[in-house]
Amino acid sequence: MAAGAGALIGGLDALAAPAAVAQMAREQKRLIIVRMHGGLSQLESWDPKPNTDTGGPFRAIPTSVPGIHISELLPHTAKQMHHLALVRGINTRNDDHGKGTYMMATGRHPVPGQSFPELGAVVARAMDHSGQSLPGHINIAAGGSGGRNNDAAYLGPKYASISLGGAQPPAYTTRPAGVTDQTSQSQEDFRRRANDRFAGHRRTAETDAYVQSYEQAQELVRQREVFDLSKEPAKDHERYGSHDFGKHCLLARRLVEKGVTCVQVSHSNYDTHNENFEFHFEQLGEFDKPFATLVGDLADRGLLQHTLVVVLSEFGRTPRINQYYGRDHWGHAWSVCMGGAGLKRGAVVGKTNDNGTAVTDRQVDAGHMFHTYLRALGVNSRHHFSIGGQRIPMADPAFEAIDELIA
């Protein structure tokens, strides 16, 4: 039985040369997903249409890439545009929060009776390698108690995201009071001896994985400060800002730097049925600087070439401005911003018409985006996972990557 095949990958690193492991760790591909909850308006961000009936009050400003203009609400991000790329022709034909979130997270249209793993889980599984002791899929949440989420479907809990509730380190990584080094060492040693004796009679891939999970746990306790944001310099805290989103971006930087494969950050809330313009002014005002700082820092530190950053939403917002100065749900012509890893820099793919009511060039769906993310991370998105004897495509085989975005 291919039971939890993922669990079987972990423990075989004993023979890998340390230098090779270090090299692999450095060049390991990473992913940061920034989720703009509620539906970011493409018109107030990546695809502005100033001076049209749908354009709203904000201007478009030039960016570091000649010819590309984005909304004036994103002045800092505009300066990083040479690291980024825009997909302006997304049509998911769907205006529902739940479905949109599902489609963008899994790259598949919802099929009743079936569930598919989310991007972070797919990437964590595809990138899993020996010598990895940190969890591969982390979700930085504003509050809550943390713990594992249900987003890995058939890939299994190993690849499900672990929420760092309130940006705190993962659960159970501190020893309870009264447990000393000696106690801990002594009980671990007793366990190891028991396992060694048992392995003399019966050993399977599952028992190996179980034994290995304890060594990983010890490693995680040793590396607990990976999650400790206070270890970042005060200057950087200042640059990212003291609000949650700024802190989370800084933590995301720290985590990918320490080798976590996939980190998710969220920014809430863009569901602006009322007062769209005021809300976007405020929200993007908070988003712009820390996001731009993150992109800049990743580039400066040589991490951006190994790290894909994606800013996505469940859909965009209607070009039509409603009677409450709001914009409603709109999956028919919207944009995603991304950059890094194997993507072309400063590229724009796809186009909408003059007032943004329809895609006029290179229309793509959530499935194309999913393939593109994987390809940008160096994963052949046409490959399959082998799950319990069944071959399941990593990405919806009905779609393909946006080739012209791949460097």
Add this chain to the structure above:
Amino acid sequence: MNLMNPLCVIFIAGLVMTQMAAPAAEPLHVRIDRALAQSQSGPVALPSADEEFIRRLHLDFIGRIPSAVEARAFLGDNATDKRAKVMDRLLLSPEHARHMSRTIDIMWMERRPEKHVKTADWQAYLMRSFSTNQPYDKLVAELFLADGNATTSLLPREPARFILDRDGEPHLVTRDVGRVFFGVDFQCAQCHDHPKVDDYLQRDYYGLQAFIARTTVFQPDPKYPAMLAEKAAGESRFKSVFTKYEGETRPRLYGAFESAAVDVAPGTEWVVAPDDKQKNLRPIPKVSRRAQLAAQAPANLAFRRNIANRLWWHMMGRGLVEPLDGFSADNEPTHPELLDLLASEFAAMNFDMRAFLRELAMTQLYQRSSRPPPTLTLPTPESLAALEAEAKVLAPKAELSEAAWKKAVSALNQAVTNRMLAGAELDKAVAAQGEARKALDAAAKVAADATTLVATKQDLHKVTAEAAAKAKLATDKLPADKELADAGAKFLARSLTLAAELAAAQKDSDAKTTATKAATDRFALAEKFANDNRTRWNGLDQLVLGGDRAVQVAASEHQTNQFNLAKTKRRLDDSKALAEFVPLDAAARAATASFQAADKNYAPARQSLTSLQAAIAAARDGMVAAQTNRDSTGALLLELQKQVAAKADGAKAVTDAAVLAEAARLKLPNDAELAAAAAKFKMRGEQLNAELVALQKQVPDRDSAAKAAAEKLAGAQKLLAAEEAKLPAAQKALADIEPQWKALQAAAADSKAKADAAYDRLSQRWATSMATGVFAHLTPEQLCWSILQGAGTVDAQRVAAEAEFNQKNPLPAGQPEDANRTATRLRTVEQLVNDRLKGNEAVFVRLFGGEEGQPQVDFYATAEQALFFANGGTVSAMLAPSGNNLVARLNLMADAKAVADELYLTVLTRRPVPDELADVERQLAARPKEQRVAALQEMAWGLMTSVEFRFRH
């Protein structure tokens, strides 16, 4: 088009007849072992020891490890039938009902969150069902029949949870019914024939969906509980997104025929008809498709195989088909004949799960050790060749039957298309017949009206004609009466018009009668046409059913061929794996032996070189020390000589001065001062000379010391040179044999690695072929309850619950407890213990279980689990000494041997081996008295987190 199909009924009945094998004289477990032995090709493991058996049985029958008391009682029992006795005791315990209700809950609901039916109610329902050992087919029937309305239905509300808590989503319910109850995952067949599994057709999916699709969740007012409603109409039509093939099917189970069409007269479809004005009225159809599913399922082969396979998996830790929902010709069972034996026998024992589990536990296989077989013999080349030859014969057979099966499928598809087209034609013809009927009715009415008009006119004409005749008689008699003549003429005229009118009416009536005749003819034609079409459709429907049968026969033959081929291949692969391992193992042993032999020469040479190197190092150290000593003694001598020279110099100067001073004093004798000064010079000179003499006296000693040191150095240098001179020879001696030694060492390592890899492959084959016994991980619940049991938490709760029960139900002194009270007590105590401790399950489920709505069979090992054990606090709290729990008991035992015995028996259900006893002794001895509890906790923790505890074996 709804016609009863007698053929179909016969087929299904025939199917049931062949499945219901006559009860065998031999018990099932004997037949299982025989079937297994026939398909085994290599050595098998030894029977399990009592310790292995009792732990395994407790985990599988009641979901936890045995207590030390239970284990001791069993191990100490000398009865030959003690294994059967303990099975019976456990099967009748409330803990077994609890374990089965958990098992079935997970199997059916796959840890889906609670939606419309409260989890507690659902679990209580399952507990009631398993306490009374309800047959499996009855439970499943309840699941499909329940509509969630316990007040009007005969069934409780809870079993409706399967559909209700999937929100009645037809595709989700269809897929899960397929997976959970028929062992087939039609996932992709929803949109097209399955691309990877040849025998999952879109037709299969929609056949199953047809049972489900009419069901909806009925909850007009969210204040009241949701129920299930069902429509009276709606057929399953589908279109492949690939081939665009369009098909239709009536309800049809996997591997069976379309259900008989049920003839319900229009207007009588409903028991409770829907009413737009009463939205709170739940419609109930006369014919329930879910009821058809409940009725048909138990006779279906896939249904029986599925549950047999799942219960087998429950006991043996491995399915005969894996994944459990992946049964198909392309994913053959490891032991198809065994699976079919289990499927038919489980049905023959009326789906009695307890009896079936007992038979499984009675098999030699279940009671086999999970350790590898002790002796391995190489399969003969003849036996390998025979299997190869067998596979060569079987492979083309399987290919042929696959082609035949595919042909049957396309013939069936064509038949369905033909029936669909004919169905459309028939619908048209029936409509035309209706139109013709309407036209005929209209024409007949018009003709009848015309006939009536003729009669009326005839009547009028007759009266007026008679009146005119009478008037004529009168006017003839009174010709002068003009008035009368006018009147007579009027009558005549009227009569004549009426005659004309009558003639016209008659003509019209004749025409209309003719038209009616024509309409009658047209209707007769239309009726005949419709009847012809109906006959044609019936014929085509027969062809579809015949096609279904042909497909089933072909599929079954193909499956058989495929399975036979797979079985032979498996035996061949088993033999090959053994044939591969045995020589590799022998080679590894030989290589190890050669290496060890070479090492016998190499080791002394290596040793003498090492000693020589040590001697050289020592000599060098000696020489360095001698050198240091020589240098320091030499330096001391030199220093002394310098001092002597300086002293001599000073003494001479003072002595010279004293001589001159004495000469001067002699020349000036009265100068007292001068005399005193001269005396001083003299005295000082004497003093210095004395000091010089003293210094000079030391010189020989120092001189000889320096000489001795120099000699020593020379000796040390000589020794070093001598030792170093031996080095090349020793090095050469080693170098001469080292390459060979190294080569042998590498060869031994390489050979061992190859043998190990072959062994891994072989042991996997043993597990698949069931040459070795159960080896599987504990479910989250088994792990949770085993930890609670091992730590002593369960027993503490049990004692408290017993006391509570006895207090509430006191037993008069001296009166023995009757069977009723015992049963009630056991049930109540189990319920109380479960209520108080089940809260612990959640964290284990979260950490060790699969995701909600996913299969719950896979093994996951994560760092988070290990961290929870180490730092979560839960386990350490259970290990704090309290009452009579494990650590408290151990702490009362002074003797390390007693501690080790109790610890291993409680946690691992076996006694410690000497090595382990020594380990426990060391652990206890290493810690001061005040840390004894900590040492005990560490050991208990170490065993509970060990591989041996985590797995079922």
